[in-house]
Amino acid sequence: MSTPLLAVRGLSKTYRSGGREVKGLDDVSLSVAAGETLGLVGPSGSGKSTLARVVMRLIEPDEGTVDFTGQNLTALNGKALRAIRKRIQMVFQDPSAAFNPRATVADALTDPLRIHGLASRTERPRRVAELLESVGLPENLAARPVHAISGGQRQRVAIARALATEPELIVLDEAVSALDVTVRGQILDLLVSLQRERGLAYLFVSHDLAVVRAVSHRIAIMDHGRIVEAGPAATVVADPQSETGRALVAAIPRLYREAPQDA
Structure with missing residues (x-):
């Protein structure tokens, strides 16, 4: 059996708050294969963002x-950790908080190229244009301040910045939850397309099982710091085995009715 790209084994994390201990993670183990999307879903406070x-x-x-x-x-620490970090990138829920408020789009995309020594000064404008094109944005957006573009555009820039280091794994932490439904669907389509083109693996974190179902090969459900259920996405959604899984499935909006029969 091949070695998984990411293997988490026995992770525990305890927080201390107000004189009491809270288990953020409680003996969590999971894996993600190359080119796979593992959806990590659970209610608020379940530990998924901590993971x-x-x-x-x-x-x-x-x-x-x-x-x-x-x-x-x-x-790993120091130079060894920095070297491997370019192979694992993260996209957060709120891209505004992840960017320097005074940065232009070009600044945001140039930073990882400069930090990791991936392009010379003269090569960087071309790489910025390529990264913008890869996420469906025009080259002339490069000169715009990040705070002056739309939320959907900012999230595309955040994805482009993650792609700049040519990673093998991207961790997406509630990356579409702040977007409206139409833009959310466009970003999910983009992520699936990028995965097919580049062989990316995703750890896709969300509280929304409907969103996770749309992009994941497998789903792991968390609650109270533990994985309570895991399996192929279609199986988990069709026949959840945990109480948390059943509650999440019940919360999926029923948007479609059966087509009416011809008279």
Whole structure:
């Protein structure tokens, strides 16, 4: 059996708040294969965003390991961690908070190229144009301030910035939840297209099972810091085995009725 791209084993994280302990993660294990989307879904406070941040080493676990292509990320620091970080990128819920408020779109896309030494100064404008094209944005958007473009455009820029380092895995933490329904569908279509073109793997974090179902090969359901159910996306949605899974399925809007029969 091949080594998974991402393997999370036995992750635990406890927070202390108001004199009591809260389990953010409780012995969580999961894996993501190359080119696969694992949807991670659960109610608010279930631990899914904590897990995403531990995978990215934005916070440290109390116990457990995060392996990426067989390397233990939780044991890496300094130069070794920076080298592997360009292979794992993250897109957040609110792209406005992720960008320098004074940055132009070109600034936002140039930063990862400069930081990781991926393009010379003269090559960067061409790479910025290519990145904008890859997410369906025009080249002339490069000169615009990030705060002056629409929310959907900002999220496309955030995806383009993640693509700049040519990663193998992108962690998407509620990346479409702040967008209206039409724009959300466009961004989901973009993510699926990029995955097919580039062989990307996604860890797709959301509270919305309908959104997760639309893009995921497999789904893992979290509640109270634990994985309570996991399996192929179609199976989990059609026949959830956990109480949390059944509640999430019940919350999916019933948008379509059966077509009327001909008289």
